[in-house]
Amino acid sequence: MKKLSMYLFFFLAIFSGQLLAQYPTDYLGKDFHKERRQALREKMPPNSVAVMFANPVRNRANDVEYVYHQDPDFYYLTGYQEPHSLVLIFKEKQKDSQGNTFSEVLFTQQRQARKEMYNGARLGVEGAKRELGFEAAYDATEFKNFNMDFSVFDKIMFLNLPSDVRDAPGDEADLYSLLLQFKNKVDYPVDFNADKYKMYDYVKSEEFLKNPQAAQILRQLVNSFPDFASNDQIKAVLEAKSPEQRKLMIEKLPEPRQKLDGSSLEKYMTDLREVKSAEEIALLRMAVDVSCVAQAEVYKAMRPGMSESEVQGIHEFVFKKYGAEDLGYPSIVGAGNNGCTLHYISNNKMDIKSDLVLMDLGAQYRGYTADITRTIPASGKFTKEQRAIYELVLKAQEAAFARSKPGNKISDNTLVCRQVINQGLAELGIIESVDAPHNYFPHGVSHHIGLDVHDRGNYQEFKENMVLTVEPGIYIPEGSPCDKRWWGIAVRIEDDILITKDGYELLSTRAPRTPDEIEKLMAEESIFSNYKLPDLKK
Incomplete structure (x- = not known):
């Protein structure tokens, strides 16, 4: 009986292990x-x-x-x-x-x-x-x-x-x-408005006091919230003749006595989630690696004649092959002028021809999402104009990398990229001068990633164990006020970094970034080259 029980115990242990392994x-x-x-x-x-x-x-x-x-x-x-x-x-x-x-x-x-x-x-x-x-x-x-x-x-x-x-x-x-x-x-009020109490908190904050546009912001708040417009103490703040007088009036504002609090929890969750634990970083590394391997496989598989959705499908096949349970966000594959639409998700162009193809895709692995963008030429070789724009974006990204370390302001990544890109666009003759207004670089550069692709964060200074993107881009849609040879060129290079004790670690190294590395990998044979399906045309 004991022998039978021992066999039964080992059988159940092995079976349970096999089941868990599935x-x-x-x-x-x-x-x-x-x-x-x-x-x-x-x-x-x-x-x-x-x-x-x-x-x-x-x-x-x-x-x-x-x-x-x-x-x-x-x-x-x-x-x-x-x-x-x-x-x-x-x-x-x-x-x-x-x-x-x-x-x-x-x-x-x-x-x-x-x-x-x-x-x-x-x-x-x-x-x-x-x-x-x-x-x-x-x-x-x-x-x-x-x-x-x-x-x-x-x-x-x-x-x-x-x-x-x-x-x-x-x-x-x-x-x-x-x-x-x-x-x-x-006893939740029908007209409860959490934003009103957020505004009270904001008006009493150091951020508001130091903002040179404080009076203008307060006028907008008064227009948005009737309670503000009828509040004599808020009016006194609005009518202050100097920042010092405004601060004095703000200090006299009472704390709103409100049992229901629709704002504090958001702040607490943001504070908690913006810095990642070791367990979270491990999952983010996996999500990034999976996403980069997919990019690298597409490098080798891409050729003129493919559709945008076919490119998307190869990426997502690799995601699933590695066990990623979902996408972190809708996949973006924009060939040529389609890449100039920042969140282009139609992906329905039937022939990418020899265009540049902007591919912004991220695997979600155990809830955590990567966010990787690569831009590569469908022909396997950058044209002179494509390479010029690509190298300018790469230069801007390297400038942002160099200052991504604890203590530096996150928002300054966008400023340094904008300086590099404006200088480069002026030198290429795409804009008249470094100060000329344009819309070729319309977005910010760094955001947190984690359980959300745009994860919670206060966006103040870099801190150790934050994980963020660095993603400058240049987009020159058809019809732009520049030489036609630049039309339809869209380049975004997006990488994910981990902030370390005294700098950063580039997590997304598995997907080559430089033009020469991209062209070299695109010349390699792809496992998808001989993948053929039946012809359904009649």
């Missing part, structure tokens, strides 16, 4: 999410509660939904990836009627056998306790009668509540119902 095991662990909840708790004011809801389910058409994507802040704090749920996080420990203490509660999507038969298993209460580490978890059906007196809290903090949520009639545990129940529990 599915990803490198998601963030429950300890990460638990630590993030504690980090948020430490930022919260005394006697407060943070309330956060899952993302709504989005309808694609008729009875088909879009693939569900969890709210990144909700996932960051919980690890839970299902809809129709919410989490409560308390500053201090709470006590239930049985004397049990808790500091957080997760309400999970209701388990329903028939729906799970169609759409897959749900984690449920026990799964949330086991897999996510929540000691207090309940079915979402229990939130309506959950014994919690929200009136005892000084602050009830939440992010912008979803306003476009569909109601499932008869379901008291869908997101629509959970939102109504929450509003009833906290």
Whole structure:
């Protein structure tokens, strides 16, 4: 009997291992999410509660939904990836009627056998306790009668509540119902406006006081918020004759006494998410590597006659081959003049010919997304004009790299790129002088990446373990006021960097960046060269 039990034990162990090996095991662990909840708790004011809801389910058409994507802040704090749920996080420990203490509660999507038969298993209460580490978890059906007196809290903090949520009639545990129940529990005013309180905070900030356009900004706020227009103290600030007098008036502004706080939680989450942990950096490295390998494979496969969507398909095939579960954002493949549309996602040009092809695609790996752009010639060789623009963008990017280190302002990356590009455009005769206005470089250069492709960040100074893009570009659409030989040239070079203790690490090295390296790799044989499908034309 003992021998049989031993064989059974080993069989189950081997079977379990084989089963686990069939599915990803490198998601963030429950300890990460638990630590993030504690980090948020430490930022919260005394006697407060943070309330956060899952993302709504989005309808694609008729009875088909879009693939569900969890709210990144909700996932960051919980690890839970299902809809129709919410989490409560308390500053201090709470006590239930049985004397049990808790500091957080997760309400999970209701388990329903028939729906799970169609759409897959749900984690449920026990799964949330086991897999996510929540000691207090309940079915979402229990939130309506959950014994919690929200009136005892000084602050009830939440992010912008979803306003476009569909109601499932008869379901008291869908997101629509959970939102109504929450509003009833906290006496949520019909005309609640979180932006008004954000504006109060902004007017009392050092940023506002130091802004030379402060008076103009305040006039805009008065026009936007009637409460400001009728507030004598705000009027006194507006009528101040000097910055010093304005500061004095601002110091006299009372703090708005508002239990419902729709602004502070956003600031706390931004502070938490802008600097990445070691676990997050590991996932971002993988997302970047996958995206770069896809770019490199397209270098070798690209040729005149391909369509934009075919180029897109090769990228996304490589993403899936490496186990990336999704795209970080809609894929951009713009050949020729299409590349001048910054967020061009139609990707329906049937023949890329010998154009430059701008390819902005990022794999999402375990929730974290890369953001990589490369621009390459479909012919395999840059023309003289294409190379000139490309090398100018590359020069601007290198200038931004050089100053990407702790203590420097993030926004200055855009300024230094603009200086380099303006100088270069003037030397090429595309603009009349370095000071001439133009729209050939219309966007910023650096943004955070993480759970969002444009991730949360305060965008002040670089800090160690931030992960950001560096993405200058030049776009010269057809009909531009310059020599026609430049028309239709669009170049963006976008790389992802990790800010280190005293500089930066370039993460996206697997996709060559210089013109010579690109042309060399494009001359290599592609694994897709002999990939043929049946001809469907009749």
